[in-house]
Amino acid sequence: MFMTQSRYRLRATTLSVLSMLPLSACLDNGGPGWIIPGHTVSTNAGAGGSISPANAAVEHGSRTSFNITPDEGYSITQVTGCGGLLSGTTYTSGAIVTDCTVNANFSISSHTITAKVGVGGKVSPLSTTINHGNSTSFTILPETGYNIDSVTGCDGSLSGTTYTTGPVTKECAITANFVINNHTVSTITGPGGSINPPERSIQHGNSTSFTVTPDSGYDIDSVTGCDGSLSGTTYTTGPVTEECTVTANFVIKNHTVTASAGTGGSITPTSISVAHGATLSFTLNPDSGYNINNVTGCNGSLSGTTYTTAVITSDCAISTAFIRKPPATAATLSLTFIPTKNFRFSWTDVADATYYRLLENPDGSSGYAQVGGNIPAGIQNINHNVPLHARINGRYILQSCNEGGCTDSPTLSVSGTLTESIGYFKASNTGASDQFGYAVALSGDGDTLAVGAPAEDSNTTGVNNGSNNSAANSGAVYIFARSSNGWSQQAFIKASNTGAGDRFGYAVDLSDDGNILAVGAYREDSNTSGINGVETNNSATDSGAVYLFTRNDSGWTQQTYVKASNAGTNDNFGYTVVLSGDGNTLAVGAPAEDSATTGVNGDENNDSAADSGAVYLFTYSGGNWSQQAYIKANNSGAGDQFGSAIDLSKDGNTLAAGALEEDSNATGINGDENNNSRSNSGAVYLFTRGGNSWNQQTYIKANNAGAGDRFGHAVALSGDGRTLAVGAWGENSAAYGINGDGSNNSAADSGAVYLFNGNSGNWQQQAYLKAGNSNAGDRFGWSISLSSNGDTLAVGARLEDSNATGINGDEADNSMSGAGAAFLFTRRNGGWNQQSYIKASNTGAGDQFGRAISLSDNADTLAVTGYREDGNATGVNGDAANDTRTNSGAVYLY
Template identity: 45%
Template structure:
């Protein structure tokens, strides 16, 4: 609510009237600007992170002035001009430069002006900010597609890629036939772009070797193309992980045709040129197993064991020329389970490093489950073995800088399930969605370990080469099975942190809902935190605009570099709609998935 009464602000506006009139074209002497009627019919419509204001034309007006009183999450603020040069009787106000929760209480007014002055303001309106939440669906929405299991944003927030590893088209490459559903679990990636204040789908991407996979026993097998994504800063280089891809080839651009090693995994590199996307490289590990190892089980049937899962973690440097790929199931001869492969782009892509957990001094089961680069690619974070290893590269090779565990870490916490680095590599966020303590808030006592899979997040900072824990973060409504930190994202400066709790049970919608309500099990939520100096505070509690039980909102999160655009995936959302801002009320496509923009 507005903390200060309106009369005080009106008084301030009256004192500032000469300045406002001057901005509209001069004083009132001999003018009729001050006599222009206030515009009637002032109303607002909505699109993804934008308002569409309209009003009736005022006779004699040559332009209009729109002002905003932005009171929101940060408290009382001064009214300010949005635009004083509007010549039509409508205006699109883009909110790309601000998080939606910052405009919860914002009000807007418009007035008419002519060459000599401006008239009275219209009555203020307060838009329903929840209606400006972006709602994105695939162009070929289908049941079980899992659209939103992964999401990434370019630095400026104008390009967004979304993975749907369950999508079933047999198409290959860019913008193929979306209607074919004969390759169950092949996977797809959708690229959306913002032009001005409007969003549209730019590309539909498939693997170059899409196919319906069956293992040697004839059981269907999913490649999971799109399960993991990484995007360069300019949004023009995209790495797509397919951790269950089946070829046994090795290296870059090898033979894609065989299916001898389900679960070996692959990464595909796509590049954009003049708005068109094409595949640039097909990446495999340098030690792909020649054949898969199977095991038979009475209950589970035949399944692959010791799958390397190359592509289960992917990261790109800001310029998109350095790629890190995690293979948490890799079982090479070096110490420990899992590996990370680093590739560098010169005239072509080449593998330049093979990193094993033994180099850290820790036997890291699952090493490579999550990876993150600093912007320049000289700091690399790798999770595994309930720890996170930090590597640095001084130009002569990779060496371990530090191995981190949380202040409240236990074996089943899944510490390192997700990791995120700031652009300078000096702030690290780590998810532990299996953490069980009952505490709430930031740097509070953890409390008893009585809430299975409640989850926690940790923030570490580097000073003089030494890392230390800065914050131990719990949800403001900690509860069992919420899996707080299932997903995490950091802004470039490390001062904004988004934490997804994909199993949180609140039934509210939009922003600033009731956190105590637990009527929608598995609906999911996202919590936004900001740092000032060394102090973190929670800034918002964010829900889907169409919250539903088991939607898994918070399956993935992404932030623009400035932290002003937040994308949230809900891999199990059920609407059958397609495209941007479609019908959210339809629930006939189970687990099709959606992405929301704030």
């Protein structure tokens, strides 16, 4: 009997009987003829998974493995049988000794879903676990004022506030975001205004503001809605938690119009309330004797007695003033002529006039303007100081006025020759033959007057000393000044070295302000030279000197004694003097100076050209005077008397110098200076200063130059130096007036004046003037003076013969030989016309009125002298009729 090991079994085998061997020698373990027995391991998989392989044949004692695979969403719960062990998804049996079964059990998976929540809401639940493949829902809950913005995750979808996931196959999360609500705040406006902006979108819980603007003429009545409040025109809502509306209502304004009236009437109504945009009318009721003066306020207009406002857009007030009616009748105006240069207007007060206005039309054609201020009632006359020569055709009206207006008097026309208004000036120590008025000068404002009397005889020196007449023809100067009380003599001035025959006062000039006086004494005899030399050595006969005086609050004092740098016997230094406007440049003529040099600052010492003449320029700086230039004509010739007439522009930079006996036959501007075939025809030279240097600019002759004409005997420059007047008293033409025929020389020594215009050296003759009553021997042009602007020219004709007096008298009666006259010309639009014919107030034969002449800067004051007038009066406006002081002299103011 054969026995097998436990793991084997016997195969079919043929045994040999012939050779019986021991069985142990034939069989061994595993040897041929034996087999190991096998077992079957079966599997059983529960729901939710599988086992692979499904079955396995396993040799006895061996082990085997199976893959346990859960379905998706399942997991292995338990694997049992066959003594095995599970590792991961591999199940390995124990040693198989018998058939057995591996059993696998599976369980379904669960997944956790979490919720992430943003600001502004909640999610419920915040977490949940569900079986694989299932869906679940969450409730999404916005807080007040928020809305759901988005919910995402787990493949879900939102319906209302429910978020349902898709089938869940793994852990996942949902995210809920919320957004704060925006609410629209809309507006509604009633008529009469607006709200801005019309609408706003605002986050929940916030406030916003609107500007509430009434239309013109409206006010805010009410603003409501959205729990807001109004401050001014700003409406601020409360916290907005829902859509809401702001409603603004407006109401038309009412305005108060008040009305008031001053003395003399009333206005009705006095106060009224009116809707914006309306107009109102008021009635004005003047009392008897009153007129409506003015109504103002509320932009209204007056028609008759009805005042209608403009459209009322705010509270406003109307103010009405009434005024007394103008006087029913005007005062009657009368005119009296009184010296000096005064028109005295008189009238009698009229009822209802509270003040008066004097109106003047100065020339009868230029129109009326008020003279001064209003004249209170009770004052029944005024003195009006006038330029007499410019008022001969004056017209005057007196207005009788009150607050209601004025009533005009009839026009009063100036008539007559104004003789009674002419100022008559005499020396304080009038003496026969003193020749008071031989020279004259006015300050720029016309309120200071200097008068030279070169034949005055007192032996005194200095200012305001005695009157011992022991120094014949020593000379004196008299200063007169105008104050609110009129004219009076201010000073009597003598040289510091008074000497008989010095002729102090032969020439005078004043600075513009009247505070500097230059006086020439052309026959003074000292032999000194320069500034403030020794005055007492009288060994240079008639060499001449100039004295400078200054005025301050204490009066007049001599400042400087001036001599020529080459003072010589008979040079007549001081024959002419002139000051610049500021008084800091002085020009002195010495027409009998004898040097033969020419031009500027030449050799002063060669005295081989007798009476050729020279001009000296001095300047004041740093408290001292010094000589700046010594000037001769470029064609200086013996006997020319260069410097016999001189003038300066206001700034002192232009000098005009006449040489009345220059002999060239040239005519016009810058002609041939060297042909001396026209004896004593005369010439004028213009020099200009640049820095401290002087140069001759222009050589001027008359366009009808004739022998003996003495062109250049008198010269005058305008303030700017661009207008030049030249007198030629020996000119002989028989022409009359302006630009007549200058070629008919049948009126010997009738005289003429020539006007030139120039700029930067380009000079030309503008006019040729003759007297309106030109006659032989009149010597028209002996003296001349220009206003500062050059538009007014005064001309003296010292031997004119008419017996007229005053202004614009009879020119034709030549029965008063040598009485003299003056003429006033004016320039308008480049043309010259004679304005006035001027005579003394006490015309006398031989008085030689017009010997010297001077105009104030504005030509409102004119001084004319009659140096041989015979009156015995003294001072200002004395008796002009007593002619017992022969040739004492007088000055007349116009």
